[in-house]
Amino acid sequence: MNRGARLLAAPYLAGASLAAASLASGCAGGGSETVLLATTTSVEDSGLLAHLLEAYRQDVPGVAIRPLAVGSGEALELGRRGDADLLIVHNQSAEEAFVAGGYGEARVPIMFNDFVVVGPPADPAGVTSSSAASEAMRTIAESGELFLSRGDNSGTHHRELEIWRVADVTPEGRWYQEAGQGMGPVLQMASERGAYALADRSTFYAMEPHLELAVLFEGGPRLRNVYSVIIVRGSPKEAQARTLLEWLTSPVGRRAIDGYLDDYGRPLFHSTTPDGEAVGTLPGRPPVVRTRGAPGAPERGASEVTRRPTLRERLLCRSVPPAHADARCG
Amino acid sequence: MNPLAEAWRLLTSGDLHLWEIVLRSLYISGTALGLATLVGLPIGAAIGLSRFRLRGPTVALVNTSLALPPVVVGLAVYLLLSRSGPLGGLEMLYSPGAMILAQTAIAAPYVAAISLAAASEVPPDLQLQARALGASRLEAVLVTLRESRASLLAAVAAGFGAIISEVGAVMIVGGNILGETRVMTTAIVLETRRGNFGLAIALGAILLTIALAINLLLVSIGRADLRRPWSS
Numbered sequence: 001m002n003r004g005a006r007l008l009a010a011p012y013l014a015g016a017s018l019a020a021a022s023l024a025s026g027c028a029g030g031g032s033e034t035v036l037l038a039t040t041t042s043v044e045d046s047g048l049l050a051h052l053l054e055a056y057r058q059d060v061p062g063v064a065i066r067p068l069a070v071g072s073g074e075a076l077e078l079g080r081r082g083d084a085d086l087l088i089v090h091n092q093s094a095e096e097a098f099v100a101g102g103y104g105e106a107r108v109p110i111m112f113n114d115f116v117v118v119g120p121p122a123d124p125a126g127v128t129s130s131s132a133a134s135e136a137m138r139t140i141a142e143s144g145e146l147f148l149s150r151g152d153n154s155g156t157h158h159r160e161l162e163i164w165r166v167a168d169v170t171p172e173g174r175w176y177q178e179a180g181q182g183m184g185p186v187l188q189m190a191s192e193r194g195a196y197a198l199a200d201r202s203t204f205y206a207m208e209p210h211l212e213l214a215v216l217f218e219g220g221p222r223l224r225n226v227y228s229v230i231i232v233r234g235s236p237k238e239a240q241a242r243t244l245l246e247w248l249t250s251p252v253g254r255r256a257i258d259g260y261l262d263d264y265g266r267p268l269f270h271s272t273t274p275d276g277e278a279v280g281t282l283p284g285r286p287p288v289v290r291t292r293g294a295p296g297a298p299e300r301g302a303s304e305v306t307r308r309p310t311l312r313e314r315l316l317c318r319s320v321p322p323a324h325a326d327a328r329c330g
Numbered sequence: 331m332n333p334l335a336e337a338w339r340l341l342t343s344g345d346l347h348l349w350e351i352v353l354r355s356l357y358i359s360g361t362a363l364g365l366a367t368l369v370g371l372p373i374g375a376a377i378g379l380s381r382f383r384l385r386g387p388t389v390a391l392v393n394t395s396l397a398l399p400p401v402v403v404g405l406a407v408y409l410l411l412s413r414s415g416p417l418g419g420l421e422m423l424y425s426p427g428a429m430i431l432a433q434t435a436i437a438a439p440y441v442a443a444i445s446l447a448a449a450s451e452v453p454p455d456l457q458l459q460a461r462a463l464g465a466s467r468l469e470a471v472l473v474t475l476r477e478s479r480a481s482l483l484a485a486v487a488a489g490f491g492a493i494i495s496e497v498g499a500v501m502i503v504g505g506n507i508l509g510e511t512r513v514m515t516t517a518i519v520l521e522t523r524r525g526n527f528g529l530a531i532a533l534g535a536i537l538l539t540i541a542l543a544i545n546l547l548l549v550s551i552g553r554a555d556l557r558r559p560w561s562s
Contacts, residue, residue, distance in 0.1 A: 070523060077525035151508055153524040178508035180520040181501075189505050192413055192423055212413075 034064045035240045038084035040155060041182035043227070044069030046202035046268050048260050055256040056247055063240050071154030071182070079103055085235040086244060090227045091155035104230035110248050111257050111269045112226045115159060117217035118187070118204055119145070119196035127196070127216045134167035136217040137198075141169045141176075146195035150186055151178025155225070160198045163222060187211055200225055202268035209263075226272070249273075336528025337535065348529065352536055355513040358426055359494045362433030366489050369434070370441030371482065375475055377442075378449025379457070392446055395439035400432075400492075404499030407432040411503065424505040429513070432499040437489035444488055448481030449474065480551045487551075491544050495537060 043049045072091040078084040095107045125143035130136035150157040183203040190197040191211040247253045254271035411423040460470040497515035504511035521530040
Protein backbone atom coordinates (compact mmCIF):
# COMPACT_ATOMS: atom_id res chain seq x y z
CA MET A 1 0.00 0.00 0.00
CA ASN A 2 1.52 3.34 -0.92
CA ARG A 3 1.67 6.26 1.44
CA GLY A 4 -1.18 8.17 -0.15
CA ALA A 5 -3.53 5.25 0.03
CA ARG A 6 -2.57 4.68 3.65
CA LEU A 7 -3.35 8.29 4.48
CA LEU A 8 -6.70 8.00 2.78
CA ALA A 9 -7.51 4.73 4.48
CA ALA A 10 -6.52 5.85 7.97
CA PRO A 11 -9.71 7.72 8.90
CA TYR A 12 -11.87 4.84 7.68
CA LEU A 13 -9.90 2.32 9.67
CA ALA A 14 -10.10 4.52 12.75
CA GLY A 15 -13.80 4.99 12.22
CA ALA A 16 -14.37 1.30 11.70
CA SER A 17 -12.46 0.28 14.81
CA LEU A 18 -14.31 2.92 16.82
CA ALA A 19 -17.61 1.61 15.54
CA ALA A 20 -16.60 -1.95 16.33
CA ALA A 21 -15.51 -0.97 19.81
CA SER A 22 -18.70 0.91 20.56
CA LEU A 23 -20.74 -1.98 19.18
CA ALA A 24 -18.92 -4.45 21.40
CA SER A 25 -19.26 -2.30 24.51
CA GLY A 26 -22.87 -1.59 23.63
CA CYS A 27 -23.67 -5.29 23.49
CA ALA A 28 -21.82 -6.01 26.68
CA GLY A 29 -23.41 -3.11 28.53
CA GLY A 30 -26.97 -3.67 27.37
CA GLY A 31 -26.98 -7.45 27.34
CA SER A 32 -25.17 -8.56 30.46
CA GLU A 33 -28.12 -8.07 32.78
CA THR A 34 -30.94 -8.96 30.40
CA VAL A 35 -32.38 -12.44 30.73
CA LEU A 36 -34.43 -13.63 27.77
CA LEU A 37 -37.44 -15.49 29.10
CA ALA A 38 -39.35 -17.51 26.51
CA THR A 39 -42.80 -18.37 27.74
CA THR A 40 -46.17 -19.42 26.44
CA THR A 41 -48.90 -17.16 25.19
CA SER A 42 -51.21 -18.35 27.97
CA VAL A 43 -48.89 -16.88 30.61
CA GLU A 44 -48.75 -13.62 28.70
CA ASP A 45 -52.40 -13.35 27.55
CA SER A 46 -53.68 -13.97 31.06
CA GLY A 47 -51.64 -11.05 32.38
CA LEU A 48 -49.72 -13.20 34.87
CA LEU A 49 -46.37 -12.56 33.21
CA ALA A 50 -46.57 -8.77 33.58
CA HIS A 51 -47.76 -9.21 37.18
CA LEU A 52 -44.87 -11.55 38.06
CA LEU A 53 -42.20 -9.48 36.34
CA GLU A 54 -43.39 -6.33 38.09
CA ALA A 55 -43.29 -8.09 41.48
CA TYR A 56 -39.85 -9.48 40.66
CA ARG A 57 -38.56 -6.09 39.57
CA GLN A 58 -39.61 -4.57 42.89
CA ASP A 59 -38.17 -7.45 44.87
CA VAL A 60 -34.90 -7.98 42.98
CA PRO A 61 -33.93 -4.73 41.27
CA GLY A 62 -31.20 -4.68 38.65
CA VAL A 63 -32.03 -7.82 36.68
CA ALA A 64 -33.86 -6.99 33.48
CA ILE A 65 -36.07 -9.76 32.13
CA ARG A 66 -37.09 -9.62 28.50
CA PRO A 67 -40.15 -11.82 28.07
CA LEU A 68 -41.03 -13.42 24.78
CA ALA A 69 -44.51 -14.93 24.56
CA VAL A 70 -44.67 -17.79 22.06
CA GLY A 71 -46.14 -21.32 21.96
CA SER A 72 -44.49 -24.01 24.10
CA GLY A 73 -43.13 -25.59 20.92
CA GLU A 74 -41.39 -22.42 19.83
CA ALA A 75 -40.20 -21.63 23.37
CA LEU A 76 -38.44 -25.01 23.55
CA GLU A 77 -37.04 -24.50 20.06
CA LEU A 78 -35.68 -21.09 21.12
CA GLY A 79 -34.01 -22.79 24.07
CA ARG A 80 -32.59 -25.50 21.82
CA ARG A 81 -31.04 -22.86 19.58
CA GLY A 82 -29.68 -20.92 22.54
CA ASP A 83 -31.87 -17.91 21.76
CA ALA A 84 -33.46 -17.93 25.22
CA ASP A 85 -32.03 -18.22 28.73
CA LEU A 86 -35.05 -19.40 30.66
CA LEU A 87 -38.28 -21.13 29.67
CA ILE A 88 -41.70 -21.31 31.30
CA VAL A 89 -43.60 -23.97 29.37
CA HIS A 90 -46.38 -26.53 29.80
CA ASN A 91 -45.83 -29.64 27.74
CA GLN A 92 -44.48 -32.34 29.99
CA SER A 93 -43.34 -34.87 27.38
CA ALA A 94 -41.66 -32.22 25.22
CA GLU A 95 -40.02 -30.76 28.35
CA GLU A 96 -38.69 -34.15 29.35
CA ALA A 97 -37.31 -34.70 25.85
CA PHE A 98 -35.69 -31.26 26.02
CA VAL A 99 -33.94 -32.05 29.29
CA ALA A 100 -33.03 -35.56 28.15
CA GLY A 101 -31.48 -34.04 25.02
CA GLY A 102 -29.10 -32.08 27.22
CA TYR A 103 -30.56 -28.68 26.33
CA GLY A 104 -31.82 -27.86 29.80
CA GLU A 105 -30.77 -28.58 33.35
CA ALA A 106 -33.97 -29.73 34.96
CA ARG A 107 -37.68 -29.29 34.65
CA VAL A 108 -39.00 -27.49 37.73
CA PRO A 109 -42.80 -27.37 38.06
CA ILE A 110 -43.79 -24.00 39.52
CA MET A 111 -47.52 -23.67 39.06
CA PHE A 112 -50.60 -25.14 37.48
CA ASN A 113 -54.03 -24.31 36.25
CA ASP A 114 -56.33 -26.37 34.08
CA PHE A 115 -57.81 -26.60 30.64
CA VAL A 116 -61.49 -26.14 29.98
CA VAL A 117 -63.66 -27.07 27.03
CA VAL A 118 -65.38 -23.88 25.90
CA GLY A 119 -68.08 -23.33 23.32
CA PRO A 120 -71.26 -21.44 22.48
CA PRO A 121 -73.30 -20.87 25.69
CA ALA A 122 -76.27 -22.69 24.11
CA ASP A 123 -74.05 -25.80 23.78
CA PRO A 124 -75.51 -27.18 20.52
CA ALA A 125 -73.34 -30.32 20.76
CA GLY A 126 -74.45 -31.03 24.33
CA VAL A 127 -71.13 -31.60 26.06
CA THR A 128 -72.15 -30.41 29.53
CA SER A 129 -73.44 -33.81 30.51
CA SER A 130 -70.15 -35.54 29.71
CA SER A 131 -68.32 -37.33 32.49
CA ALA A 132 -64.79 -37.04 31.09
CA ALA A 133 -62.85 -34.71 28.87
CA SER A 134 -62.47 -37.36 26.19
CA GLU A 135 -66.22 -37.98 26.21
CA ALA A 136 -66.90 -34.24 25.91
CA MET A 137 -64.54 -33.97 22.93
CA ARG A 138 -66.00 -37.06 21.26
CA THR A 139 -69.47 -35.57 21.65
CA ILE A 140 -68.30 -32.45 19.77
CA ALA A 141 -66.76 -34.54 17.00
CA GLU A 142 -69.90 -36.66 16.61
CA SER A 143 -72.23 -33.65 16.62
CA GLY A 144 -70.42 -32.11 13.65
CA GLU A 145 -70.25 -28.75 15.44
CA LEU A 146 -67.17 -26.72 14.58
CA PHE A 147 -64.07 -27.27 16.74
CA LEU A 148 -61.24 -24.77 16.48
CA SER A 149 -57.78 -26.14 17.21
CA ARG A 150 -54.71 -24.09 18.10
CA GLY A 151 -52.75 -26.11 15.53
CA ASP A 152 -49.52 -24.37 16.51
CA ASN A 153 -47.58 -27.13 18.26
CA SER A 154 -48.15 -25.41 21.60
CA GLY A 155 -48.71 -27.12 24.95
CA THR A 156 -52.46 -26.62 24.63
CA HIS A 157 -52.41 -28.06 21.11
CA HIS A 158 -50.51 -31.13 22.30
CA ARG A 159 -52.98 -31.67 25.11
CA GLU A 160 -55.87 -31.40 22.69
CA LEU A 161 -54.30 -34.03 20.39
CA GLU A 162 -53.73 -36.27 23.39
CA ILE A 163 -57.40 -36.07 24.35
CA TRP A 164 -58.45 -36.89 20.76
CA ARG A 165 -56.24 -39.98 20.95
CA VAL A 166 -57.81 -41.06 24.22
CA ALA A 167 -61.27 -40.37 22.79
CA ASP A 168 -60.33 -42.46 19.73
CA VAL A 169 -61.30 -39.64 17.37
CA THR A 170 -59.29 -38.65 14.29
CA PRO A 171 -59.55 -34.86 14.24
CA GLU A 172 -60.23 -34.37 10.55
CA GLY A 173 -63.04 -33.08 8.40
CA ARG A 174 -65.30 -30.09 7.97
CA TRP A 175 -65.96 -29.80 11.71
CA TYR A 176 -62.27 -29.48 12.62
CA GLN A 177 -60.20 -26.39 11.82
CA GLU A 178 -56.63 -25.54 12.71
CA ALA A 179 -56.01 -21.85 13.30
CA GLY A 180 -52.27 -21.98 13.81
CA GLN A 181 -52.43 -19.08 16.27
CA GLY A 182 -52.13 -18.25 19.95
CA MET A 183 -54.83 -18.84 22.59
CA GLY A 184 -56.18 -15.29 22.45
CA PRO A 185 -56.81 -15.19 18.69
CA VAL A 186 -58.26 -18.73 18.74
CA LEU A 187 -60.78 -17.83 21.47
CA GLN A 188 -61.70 -14.70 19.53
CA MET A 189 -62.23 -16.77 16.40
CA ALA A 190 -64.22 -19.46 18.24
CA SER A 191 -66.45 -16.74 19.67
CA GLU A 192 -67.03 -15.20 16.25
CA ARG A 193 -67.80 -18.53 14.59
CA GLY A 194 -69.70 -20.14 17.44
CA ALA A 195 -67.11 -22.91 17.64
CA TYR A 196 -65.83 -25.15 20.43
CA ALA A 197 -62.22 -25.01 21.63
CA LEU A 198 -59.90 -26.28 24.30
CA ALA A 199 -58.53 -23.36 26.31
CA ASP A 200 -56.45 -22.82 29.38
CA ARG A 201 -58.66 -21.42 32.10
CA SER A 202 -56.47 -18.37 32.74
CA THR A 203 -56.59 -17.02 29.21
CA PHE A 204 -60.29 -17.80 28.99
CA TYR A 205 -61.05 -15.93 32.23
CA ALA A 206 -58.95 -12.98 31.11
CA MET A 207 -60.84 -12.73 27.81
CA GLU A 208 -64.27 -13.92 28.93
CA PRO A 209 -65.94 -10.46 28.99
CA HIS A 210 -65.22 -10.06 25.28
CA LEU A 211 -66.29 -13.55 24.27
CA GLU A 212 -69.59 -15.22 23.54
CA LEU A 213 -68.28 -18.48 24.95
CA ALA A 214 -68.88 -20.42 28.15
CA VAL A 215 -67.03 -23.16 30.03
CA LEU A 216 -68.98 -26.28 29.06
CA PHE A 217 -66.76 -28.97 30.51
CA GLU A 218 -64.14 -28.83 33.24
CA GLY A 219 -62.36 -31.06 35.71
CA GLY A 220 -60.62 -34.39 35.62
CA PRO A 221 -56.97 -35.35 35.49
CA ARG A 222 -56.72 -35.04 31.72
CA LEU A 223 -57.34 -31.32 31.83
CA ARG A 224 -54.65 -30.57 34.42
CA ASN A 225 -52.04 -28.13 33.13
CA VAL A 226 -48.66 -27.89 34.88
CA TYR A 227 -46.18 -25.13 34.03
CA SER A 228 -42.48 -25.73 34.53
CA VAL A 229 -39.37 -23.61 34.44
CA ILE A 230 -36.27 -24.84 32.62
CA ILE A 231 -32.91 -23.09 32.67
CA VAL A 232 -31.27 -23.45 29.26
CA ARG A 233 -27.96 -25.26 29.58
CA GLY A 234 -24.95 -23.17 28.60
CA SER A 235 -26.81 -19.88 28.74
CA PRO A 236 -24.50 -16.93 29.44
CA LYS A 237 -27.18 -15.54 31.79
CA GLU A 238 -27.42 -18.71 33.84
CA ALA A 239 -26.81 -16.99 37.19
CA GLN A 240 -29.53 -14.40 36.58
CA ALA A 241 -31.88 -17.07 35.26
CA ARG A 242 -31.29 -19.11 38.42
CA THR A 243 -32.09 -16.07 40.56
CA LEU A 244 -35.46 -15.76 38.83
CA LEU A 245 -36.17 -19.49 39.18
CA GLU A 246 -35.32 -19.36 42.89
CA TRP A 247 -37.55 -16.34 43.31
CA LEU A 248 -40.46 -18.04 41.52
CA THR A 249 -40.23 -21.05 43.85
CA SER A 250 -39.69 -18.98 47.00
CA PRO A 251 -42.61 -18.09 49.31
CA VAL A 252 -42.60 -14.55 47.88
CA GLY A 253 -42.79 -15.82 44.32
CA ARG A 254 -45.52 -18.30 45.20
CA ARG A 255 -47.53 -15.59 46.85
CA ALA A 256 -47.18 -13.51 43.69
CA ILE A 257 -48.49 -16.44 41.60
CA ASP A 258 -51.37 -17.29 43.96
CA GLY A 259 -52.22 -13.64 44.49
CA TYR A 260 -52.86 -12.96 40.84
CA LEU A 261 -56.62 -12.69 40.48
CA ASP A 262 -58.77 -11.78 37.54
CA ASP A 263 -61.25 -8.90 37.55
CA TYR A 264 -63.80 -11.03 39.41
CA GLY A 265 -61.36 -12.04 42.11
CA ARG A 266 -60.82 -15.55 40.75
CA PRO A 267 -57.31 -17.01 41.06
CA LEU A 268 -55.88 -17.93 37.67
CA PHE A 269 -52.78 -19.92 38.58
CA HIS A 270 -51.77 -21.93 41.62
CA SER A 271 -48.21 -22.34 42.77
CA THR A 272 -46.78 -25.77 43.34
CA THR A 273 -43.70 -27.18 45.01
CA PRO A 274 -40.80 -28.04 42.70
CA ASP A 275 -41.50 -31.76 43.09
CA GLY A 276 -44.97 -31.19 41.69
CA GLU A 277 -46.82 -31.64 45.01
CA ALA A 278 -50.20 -30.00 45.43
CA VAL A 279 -51.00 -30.51 41.79
CA GLY A 280 -54.21 -32.19 42.91
CA THR A 281 -56.12 -28.96 43.35
CA LEU A 282 -57.54 -27.14 40.42
CA PRO A 283 -58.33 -23.46 40.12
CA GLY A 284 -61.73 -22.40 41.28
CA ARG A 285 -62.25 -25.56 43.36
CA PRO A 286 -61.75 -26.36 47.01
CA PRO A 287 -58.12 -27.37 47.53
CA VAL A 288 -57.46 -30.96 48.53
CA VAL A 289 -56.11 -31.17 52.05
CA ARG A 290 -52.80 -32.98 51.92
CA THR A 291 -51.75 -34.57 55.15
CA ARG A 292 -48.35 -35.71 53.95
CA GLY A 293 -47.30 -32.17 53.06
CA ALA A 294 -43.84 -31.91 51.55
CA PRO A 295 -41.37 -29.70 53.42
CA GLY A 296 -41.87 -26.82 51.04
CA ALA A 297 -45.61 -27.20 50.56
CA PRO A 298 -47.18 -24.06 49.12
CA GLU A 299 -48.63 -21.61 51.56
CA ARG A 300 -52.29 -21.21 50.92
CA GLY A 301 -53.04 -17.55 50.48
CA ALA A 302 -56.32 -15.76 50.89
CA SER A 303 -56.91 -16.32 47.19
CA GLU A 304 -57.54 -20.00 47.71
CA VAL A 305 -60.43 -19.75 50.10
CA THR A 306 -62.62 -22.80 49.75
CA ARG A 307 -65.50 -22.28 47.38
CA ARG A 308 -68.69 -24.22 47.75
CA PRO A 309 -69.09 -26.63 44.85
CA THR A 310 -71.68 -25.48 42.38
CA LEU A 311 -74.90 -27.39 41.93
CA ARG A 312 -73.63 -28.76 38.62
CA GLU A 313 -70.45 -30.02 40.22
CA ARG A 314 -72.35 -31.71 43.04
CA LEU A 315 -74.69 -33.39 40.56
CA LEU A 316 -71.71 -34.41 38.49
CA CYS A 317 -70.06 -36.04 41.49
CA ARG A 318 -73.21 -38.00 42.23
CA SER A 319 -73.69 -39.20 38.66
CA VAL A 320 -70.10 -40.21 38.02
CA PRO A 321 -68.93 -43.65 39.12
CA PRO A 322 -66.41 -43.31 41.97
CA ALA A 323 -63.59 -44.59 39.76
CA HIS A 324 -64.01 -41.68 37.36
CA ALA A 325 -64.76 -38.95 39.87
CA ASP A 326 -61.92 -36.54 40.42
CA ALA A 327 -60.47 -34.95 43.51
CA ARG A 328 -63.14 -32.29 43.96
CA CYS A 329 -65.76 -34.90 44.73
CA GLY A 330 -63.81 -35.68 47.89
CA MET B 331 -32.74 -32.65 8.78
CA ASN B 332 -30.97 -29.46 7.78
CA PRO B 333 -33.66 -26.76 7.19
CA LEU B 334 -32.17 -25.74 3.83
CA ALA B 335 -32.10 -29.34 2.62
CA GLU B 336 -35.66 -29.79 3.85
CA ALA B 337 -36.71 -26.61 2.00
CA TRP B 338 -35.11 -27.92 -1.20
CA ARG B 339 -36.82 -31.27 -0.80
CA LEU B 340 -40.22 -29.57 -0.36
CA LEU B 341 -39.66 -27.34 -3.39
CA THR B 342 -38.56 -30.12 -5.69
CA SER B 343 -40.82 -32.96 -4.56
CA GLY B 344 -44.11 -31.27 -5.43
CA ASP B 345 -45.26 -31.21 -1.82
CA LEU B 346 -49.06 -30.77 -1.97
CA HIS B 347 -49.36 -28.85 1.30
CA LEU B 348 -46.79 -26.31 0.09
CA TRP B 349 -48.27 -25.71 -3.36
CA GLU B 350 -51.81 -25.58 -2.05
CA ILE B 351 -50.76 -22.63 0.13
CA VAL B 352 -48.96 -20.97 -2.79
CA LEU B 353 -51.99 -21.35 -5.08
CA ARG B 354 -54.32 -19.98 -2.39
CA SER B 355 -52.05 -16.95 -1.97
CA LEU B 356 -52.04 -16.30 -5.70
CA TYR B 357 -55.82 -16.76 -5.92
CA ILE B 358 -56.57 -14.37 -3.03
CA SER B 359 -54.03 -11.71 -3.99
CA GLY B 360 -54.85 -12.05 -7.69
CA THR B 361 -58.58 -11.58 -7.13
CA ALA B 362 -57.91 -8.66 -4.80
CA LEU B 363 -55.65 -7.11 -7.41
CA GLY B 364 -58.34 -7.41 -10.08
CA LEU B 365 -60.87 -5.68 -7.83
CA ALA B 366 -58.32 -3.04 -6.77
CA THR B 367 -57.60 -2.30 -10.43
CA LEU B 368 -61.31 -1.97 -11.20
CA VAL B 369 -61.63 0.54 -8.36
CA GLY B 370 -58.25 2.28 -8.30
CA LEU B 371 -57.44 2.69 -11.98
CA PRO B 372 -60.55 4.70 -12.99
CA ILE B 373 -60.24 6.87 -9.87
CA GLY B 374 -56.52 7.51 -10.44
CA ALA B 375 -56.96 8.16 -14.15
CA ALA B 376 -59.98 10.42 -13.65
CA ILE B 377 -58.15 12.60 -11.14
CA GLY B 378 -54.98 12.54 -13.21
CA LEU B 379 -56.67 13.63 -16.43
CA SER B 380 -59.01 16.27 -15.11
CA ARG B 381 -58.40 19.75 -13.78
CA PHE B 382 -60.66 20.90 -10.98
CA ARG B 383 -60.61 22.99 -7.84
CA LEU B 384 -59.16 21.11 -4.84
CA ARG B 385 -57.24 18.85 -7.23
CA GLY B 386 -54.07 19.43 -5.21
CA PRO B 387 -55.57 18.27 -1.88
CA THR B 388 -57.26 15.32 -3.63
CA VAL B 389 -53.93 14.17 -5.08
CA ALA B 390 -52.34 14.54 -1.65
CA LEU B 391 -55.15 12.46 -0.14
CA VAL B 392 -54.70 9.64 -2.67
CA ASN B 393 -50.93 9.64 -2.11
CA THR B 394 -51.41 9.58 1.66
CA SER B 395 -53.62 6.51 1.36
CA LEU B 396 -50.47 4.71 0.16
CA ALA B 397 -49.12 5.05 3.68
CA LEU B 398 -52.15 3.29 5.17
CA PRO B 399 -50.66 0.51 7.35
CA PRO B 400 -52.00 -2.90 6.25
CA VAL B 401 -52.73 -3.94 9.85
CA VAL B 402 -54.97 -0.90 10.25
CA VAL B 403 -56.83 -1.95 7.11
CA GLY B 404 -57.06 -5.44 8.63
CA LEU B 405 -58.45 -4.05 11.86
CA ALA B 406 -61.03 -1.96 9.98
CA VAL B 407 -62.17 -4.95 7.89
CA TYR B 408 -62.29 -7.10 11.04
CA LEU B 409 -64.53 -4.59 12.84
CA LEU B 410 -66.69 -4.34 9.73
CA LEU B 411 -67.19 -8.11 9.36
CA SER B 412 -67.23 -9.08 13.04
CA ARG B 413 -70.50 -10.48 14.33
CA SER B 414 -71.06 -7.27 16.25
CA GLY B 415 -70.03 -5.18 13.23
CA PRO B 416 -72.25 -3.62 10.54
CA LEU B 417 -71.64 -6.46 8.04
CA GLY B 418 -71.60 -9.25 10.65
CA GLY B 419 -74.66 -10.84 9.09
CA LEU B 420 -72.61 -11.87 6.05
CA GLU B 421 -70.59 -14.30 8.22
CA MET B 422 -67.60 -13.49 6.06
CA LEU B 423 -64.94 -13.15 8.77
CA TYR B 424 -62.18 -15.80 8.62
CA SER B 425 -62.90 -16.63 5.00
CA PRO B 426 -60.93 -16.02 1.79
CA GLY B 427 -63.56 -13.39 0.94
CA ALA B 428 -62.59 -11.32 3.97
CA MET B 429 -58.93 -11.56 2.97
CA ILE B 430 -59.74 -10.46 -0.58
CA LEU B 431 -61.67 -7.49 0.80
CA ALA B 432 -58.76 -6.42 3.02
CA GLN B 433 -56.16 -6.87 0.29
CA THR B 434 -58.31 -4.94 -2.19
CA ALA B 435 -58.37 -2.06 0.28
CA ILE B 436 -54.57 -2.24 0.58
CA ALA B 437 -53.84 -2.52 -3.15
CA ALA B 438 -56.38 0.01 -4.48
CA PRO B 439 -54.44 3.06 -3.16
CA TYR B 440 -51.28 1.80 -4.90
CA VAL B 441 -53.08 1.36 -8.18
CA ALA B 442 -54.86 4.71 -7.82
CA ALA B 443 -51.81 6.74 -6.80
CA ILE B 444 -49.48 5.36 -9.47
CA SER B 445 -52.05 5.54 -12.27
CA LEU B 446 -52.83 9.10 -11.14
CA ALA B 447 -49.18 10.02 -11.54
CA ALA B 448 -48.98 8.21 -14.88
CA ALA B 449 -52.08 9.93 -16.27
CA SER B 450 -50.83 13.32 -15.08
CA GLU B 451 -47.63 12.87 -17.03
CA VAL B 452 -49.36 12.49 -20.38
CA PRO B 453 -49.20 15.89 -22.13
CA PRO B 454 -52.71 17.46 -22.03
CA ASP B 455 -52.29 18.38 -25.70
CA LEU B 456 -52.77 14.75 -26.60
CA GLN B 457 -56.39 14.79 -25.47
CA LEU B 458 -57.03 18.05 -27.32
CA GLN B 459 -55.44 16.65 -30.44
CA ALA B 460 -57.58 13.53 -30.29
CA ARG B 461 -60.68 15.65 -29.79
CA ALA B 462 -59.70 17.80 -32.75
CA LEU B 463 -59.39 14.71 -34.87
CA GLY B 464 -62.99 13.87 -34.08
CA ALA B 465 -62.68 11.51 -31.12
CA SER B 466 -65.42 11.52 -28.54
CA ARG B 467 -64.48 12.52 -24.99
CA LEU B 468 -64.30 8.90 -23.88
CA GLU B 469 -62.22 7.95 -26.89
CA ALA B 470 -59.81 10.79 -26.13
CA VAL B 471 -59.39 9.50 -22.58
CA LEU B 472 -58.79 5.95 -23.82
CA VAL B 473 -56.13 7.18 -26.25
CA THR B 474 -54.41 8.97 -23.39
CA LEU B 475 -54.53 5.89 -21.17
CA ARG B 476 -53.17 3.81 -24.01
CA GLU B 477 -50.15 6.08 -24.15
CA SER B 478 -49.43 5.53 -20.45
CA ARG B 479 -50.21 1.82 -20.46
CA ALA B 480 -46.69 0.91 -19.35
CA SER B 481 -46.99 3.06 -16.23
CA LEU B 482 -50.46 1.70 -15.56
CA LEU B 483 -49.10 -1.85 -15.72
CA ALA B 484 -46.43 -0.75 -13.26
CA ALA B 485 -49.21 0.51 -10.98
CA VAL B 486 -50.89 -2.89 -11.07
CA ALA B 487 -47.60 -4.71 -10.44
CA ALA B 488 -46.81 -2.46 -7.48
CA GLY B 489 -50.24 -3.20 -6.02
CA PHE B 490 -49.63 -6.94 -6.36
CA GLY B 491 -46.22 -6.66 -4.71
CA ALA B 492 -47.84 -4.85 -1.79
CA ILE B 493 -50.44 -7.52 -1.06
CA ILE B 494 -48.74 -10.82 -1.89
CA SER B 495 -46.11 -10.10 0.78
CA GLU B 496 -48.53 -8.68 3.36
CA VAL B 497 -49.08 -10.62 6.60
CA GLY B 498 -50.79 -8.43 9.24
CA ALA B 499 -54.17 -7.89 7.63
CA VAL B 500 -54.63 -11.44 6.30
CA MET B 501 -53.73 -12.85 9.72
CA ILE B 502 -56.36 -10.68 11.43
CA VAL B 503 -59.24 -11.22 9.00
CA GLY B 504 -58.30 -14.66 7.66
CA GLY B 505 -57.27 -16.35 10.89
CA ASN B 506 -54.62 -18.58 9.26
CA ILE B 507 -56.98 -21.59 9.15
CA LEU B 508 -55.34 -24.68 7.67
CA GLY B 509 -56.74 -25.49 4.24
CA GLU B 510 -58.96 -22.41 4.13
CA THR B 511 -57.26 -19.12 4.88
CA ARG B 512 -53.60 -20.06 5.34
CA VAL B 513 -51.46 -18.21 2.81
CA MET B 514 -47.71 -17.98 2.25
CA THR B 515 -47.00 -15.15 4.67
CA THR B 516 -49.13 -16.44 7.55
CA ALA B 517 -47.75 -19.95 7.00
CA ILE B 518 -44.20 -18.57 7.27
CA VAL B 519 -45.07 -16.96 10.61
CA LEU B 520 -46.61 -20.19 11.91
CA GLU B 521 -43.92 -22.57 10.65
CA THR B 522 -41.20 -20.35 12.12
CA ARG B 523 -43.06 -20.47 15.44
CA ARG B 524 -43.38 -24.22 15.22
CA GLY B 525 -39.68 -24.54 14.49
CA ASN B 526 -40.42 -26.00 10.99
CA PHE B 527 -37.83 -23.85 9.29
CA GLY B 528 -37.73 -26.00 6.14
CA LEU B 529 -41.30 -25.19 5.09
CA ALA B 530 -40.84 -21.53 6.13
CA ILE B 531 -37.71 -21.22 3.98
CA ALA B 532 -39.36 -22.93 1.00
CA LEU B 533 -42.31 -20.52 1.16
CA GLY B 534 -39.95 -17.59 1.62
CA ALA B 535 -38.03 -18.64 -1.50
CA ILE B 536 -41.23 -18.79 -3.55
CA LEU B 537 -42.30 -15.37 -2.24
CA LEU B 538 -38.89 -13.93 -3.19
CA THR B 539 -39.15 -15.46 -6.65
CA ILE B 540 -42.55 -13.83 -7.15
CA ALA B 541 -41.15 -10.46 -5.98
CA LEU B 542 -38.21 -10.87 -8.36
CA ALA B 543 -40.54 -11.69 -11.26
CA ILE B 544 -42.57 -8.55 -10.55
CA ASN B 545 -39.46 -6.39 -10.49
CA LEU B 546 -38.14 -7.92 -13.70
CA LEU B 547 -41.49 -7.11 -15.26
CA LEU B 548 -41.23 -3.52 -14.02
CA VAL B 549 -37.72 -3.16 -15.41
CA SER B 550 -38.75 -4.51 -18.80
CA ILE B 551 -41.73 -2.14 -18.82
CA GLY B 552 -39.33 0.73 -18.11
CA ARG B 553 -37.17 -0.29 -21.07
CA ALA B 554 -40.17 -0.54 -23.35
CA ASP B 555 -41.13 2.94 -22.21
CA LEU B 556 -37.74 4.34 -23.23
CA ARG B 557 -38.01 2.86 -26.68
CA ARG B 558 -41.45 4.39 -27.17
CA PRO B 559 -41.33 8.07 -26.26
CA TRP B 560 -44.55 10.10 -26.22
CA SER B 561 -43.76 11.78 -29.55
CA SER B 562 -43.76 8.54 -31.49
